[in-house]
Amino acid sequence: MFKLALQSLINRKNVLILIYISLSLSVLLFLGVQRTREISRTSFSRTISGTDLIIGARTGQINLILYSVFHMGNAVNNISYNSYLELAGREEVAWSVPLSLGDSHKGFRVVGTTDDYFRFFTYGKKHPLTFDNGAEFQDLFDVVIGSAVAEELNYKVDDSVIINHGAGKVSLSSHDTLPFRISGILEPTGTPVDKSLFISLEGISAIHIGWERGMETRKVTREQALAVDLSPQSITSAYIGLKNRRTAFSFQRIVNNYPDEPLMAILPGAALYELWSLMGIAEKALTFISGAVVLIGLISLLSAQMAVLNQRRREMALLRSLGATPIRLFYFLFIESFIMTAAGCLSGVFLLYAVQIAVSKIFSSSGLYLDLTLPSPSEWILLIITLAAGLLTGLIPAIMTYRKSLTDGMSVRS
Amino acid sequence: MIHLENALFAWPDEEALINIRDFSVKEGEKVFLKGSSGSGKTTLLSLVAGIQTIQSGSLKVRGEELKNMKCHKRDRFRGDHMGYIFQQFNLLPWLSIEDNILAPVLFSPVKRKKEKGKHHNKVRELLDELSLDVDLRKKAGNLSIGQQQRVAVARALIGNPELIIADEPTSALDADRRKNFMNLLFSECEKRGATLLVVSHDRELATRFSRVVDLESINGGAYV
Numbered sequence: 001m002f003k004l005a006l007q008s009l010i011n012r013k014n015v016l017i018l019i020y021i022s023l024s025l026s027v028l029l030f031l032g033v034q035r036t037r038e039i040s041r042t043s044f045s046r047t048i049s050g051t052d053l054i055i056g057a058r059t060g061q062i063n064l065i066l067y068s069v070f071h072m073g074n075a076v077n078n079i080s081y082n083s084y085l086e087l088a089g090r091e092e093v094a095w096s097v098p099l100s101l102g103d104s105h106k107g108f109r110v111v112g113t114t115d116d117y118f119r120f121f122t123y124g125k126k127h128p129l130t131f132d133n134g135a136e137f138q139d140l141f142d143v144v145i146g147s148a149v150a151e152e153l154n155y156k157v158d159d160s161v162i163i164n165h166g167a168g169k170v171s172l173s174s175h176d177t178l179p180f181r182i183s184g185i186l187e188p189t190g191t192p193v194d195k196s197l198f199i200s201l202e203g204i205s206a207i208h209i210g211w212e213r214g215m216e217t218r219k220v221t222r223e224q225a226l227a228v229d230l231s232p233q234s235i236t237s238a239y240i241g242l243k244n245r246r247t248a249f250s251f252q253r254i255v256n257n258y259p260d261e262p263l264m265a266i267l268p269g270a271a272l273y274e275l276w277s278l279m280g281i282a283e284k285a286l287t288f289i290s291g292a293v294v295l296i297g298l299i300s301l302l303s304a305q306m307a308v309l310n311q312r313r314r315e316m317a318l319l320r321s322l323g324a325t326p327i328r329l330f331y332f333l334f335i336e337s338f339i340m341t342a343a344g345c346l347s348g349v350f351l352l353y354a355v356q357i358a359v360s361k362i363f364s365s366s367g368l369y370l371d372l373t374l375p376s377p378s379e380w381i382l383l384i385i386t387l388a389a390g391l392l393t394g395l396i397p398a399i400m401t402y403r404k405s406l407t408d409g410m411s412v413r414s
Numbered sequence: 415m416i417h418l419e420n421a422l423f424a425w426p427d428e429e430a431l432i433n434i435r436d437f438s439v440k441e442g443e444k445v446f447l448k449g450s451s452g453s454g455k456t457t458l459l460s461l462v463a464g465i466q467t468i469q470s471g472s473l474k475v476r477g478e479e480l481k482n483m484k485c486h487k488r489d490r491f492r493g494d495h496m497g498y499i500f501q502q503f504n505l506l507p508w509l510s511i512e513d514n515i516l517a518p519v520l521f522s523p524v525k526r527k528k529e530k531g532k533h534h535n536k537v538r539e540l541l542d543e544l545s546l547d548v549d550l551r552k553k554a555g556n557l558s559i560g561q562q563q564r565v566a567v568a569r570a571l572i573g574n575p576e577l578i579i580a581d582e583p584t585s586a587l588d589a590d591r592r593k594n595f596m597n598l599l600f601s602e603c604e605k606r607g608a609t610l611l612v613v614s615h616d617r618e619l620a621t622r623f624s625r626v627v628d629l630e631s632i633n634g635g636a637y638v
């Protein structure tokens with residue numbers, strides 16, 4: 001019966017190949033949307049972990065997480081270094097990392113921080129940062145770069161780089177008298193760290209000498225810079241790790257009510273969740289649309305089967321004369337639809353992996369994590385739903401044929 | 415081989431089309447059943463083949479009462495003991511000629527056993543006898559109607575069923591081919607000792623038949 005069904009399908013290959021393609025593509029789309037969603041969700045939630053609070057100038061929680069973690073957008077205000085020191089010095093604080101943002105190098109963000117960053121910052125499942133090559137910055141003019149920066153700009157340890165003031169990609173005003181030496185390159189993390197450069201807070205101060213009025217008034221040399229007091233005056237935000245996570249809310253209250261300047265503290269988990277749910281609407285719409293596309297594919301299969309139903313009543317009468325029971329004819333049509341849907345699902349999955357391999361080849365340096373994993377449980381569920389829907393659509397012509405073959409007898413009157 | 419007694423059959427919402435008091439066909443007999451179009455010939459064959467069942471009375475084939483059999487048993491019975499030739503569209507156009515001829519063997523274990531695993535040789539023999547010189551692997555849809563009908567005979571004969579039923583097998587053929595085809599069908603059944611039941615409205619074809627029956631004369635159904 002299987003062989004007969006296959007032969008009969010091959011006979012109508014012209015129409016069915018089109019349907020097969022549309023089924024494969026719709027399954028690809030369906031799974032692709034699902035997979036992108038899962039990948040972006042995990043890469044999203046793994047950007048920061050182990051940090052209990054992030055503090056910054058008062059703004060929206062989304063804005064604060066965007067610039068302090070994703071290095072996107074800009075801080076509205078800085079916080080004074082003294083306020084930071086006072087808050088970071090409180091007894092419930094286990095560790096803290098100050099961040100000073102706002103400069104860039106060839107489109108990559110430069111982060112001013114302390115070497116505590118490499119000690120305490122963790123991502124994913126509390127992974128600490130590790131060096132692929134070299135070590136953390138020692139000197140004022142040392143810089144540590146993320147893996148994507150190294151790969152894209154082809155940098156090695158001990159290369160010297162120029163740090164721009166401001167965040168633009170092309171900057172007319174570069175601090176070109178103050179080259180930095182690459183002291184270390186970090187291992188890939190799949191987080192925004194890969195696309196960042198890290199220098200000391202003093203280094204940030206140094207590249208701003210001569211820029212006190214917002215524009216370059218004088219050039220400084222390395223020796224001149226070293227002679228100036230470079231201790232930081234302000235930072236943009238800070239990561240805080242607490243000794244006891246249960247004190248997070250009370251510490252947050254203290255920061256939010258800080259008397260000297262308007263500050264805020266956020267819980268990264270909650271902020272990430274809010275950011276994700278903002279994108280959730282688009283994500284749901286995409287899932288819905290891709291589901292509808294699968295449905296359209298199945299309906300085209302159904303209509304193709306229905307269109308030939310009348311013509312096939314003859315075939316069915318013939319098969320019955322050979323001793324086929326109506327149930328067998330039912331199976332016959334059912335198997336046809338099953339073969340089609342199963343083939344569609346299979347090649348949809350196959351295409352998904354092909355696309356994923358292609359994409360990860362293209363974007364290998366972008367820090368996007370595209371693990372080639374087996375279909376996840378939710379993907380299996382989607383596949384099974386698709387297959388079940390395909391079988392249901394196959395049932396309709398099968399049942400109709402079954403009933404017709406019972407009443408037709410040997411005479412098919414069309 | 416076939417025995418009808420007070421057999422009554424009506425299509426849904428219609429008067430009884432078949433009402434046969436007494437009609438039988440003996441084993442090995444070749445019977446030509448004549449009836450005009452719409453008189454219920456095809457319906458009667460559906461009943462004999464067990465696709466439809468009579469509503470009352472008795473219809474026995476090989477001594478077995480068809481209406482007492484379960485549905486799938488009847489289908490099995492038909493597959494095992496009968497060969498059926500339609501007016502036209504006898505073949506599955508998307509199967510090769512060989513696969514078409516071998517289809518009954520696929521459906522019926524009894525026919526398969528009778529061919530003792532030599533069914534591929536048998537196909538060749540049959541096509542020789544029917545003087546069909548074609549490539550067996552060709553799709554059946556490519557044949558002319560005359561060739562298709564002859565392939566249909568080969569398919570009906572494979573597995574040596576006891577009863578061959580043909581429903582106006584020549585109506586799609588050219589006039590000068592009809593006689594020829596009937597002769598062929600007749601001799602093939604003769605050679606195997608199979609019982610042959612042919613229905614047609616064309617009396618001209620009945621020349622070699624031992625028995626010619628008018629459907630109207632045995633059927634008291636609604637058709638006038």
Ligand SMILES: Nc1ncnc2c1ncn2[C@@H]1O[C@H](COP(=O)(O)OP(=O)(O)O)[C@@H](O)[C@H]1O
Pocket residue numbers: 407408409411425426431449450451452453454455456457458
């Ligand atoms: N599948 C069917 N369903 C309902 N009525 C049918 C069916 N087949 C035949 N009939 C009825 O039986 C009558 C005789 O048809 P048929 O047996 O095909 O005659 P014949 O083969 O002698 O031309 C038709 O006029 C029709 O009313």
Ligand SMILES: [Mg+2]
Pocket residue numbers: 411455456457581
């Ligand atoms: Mg008829």
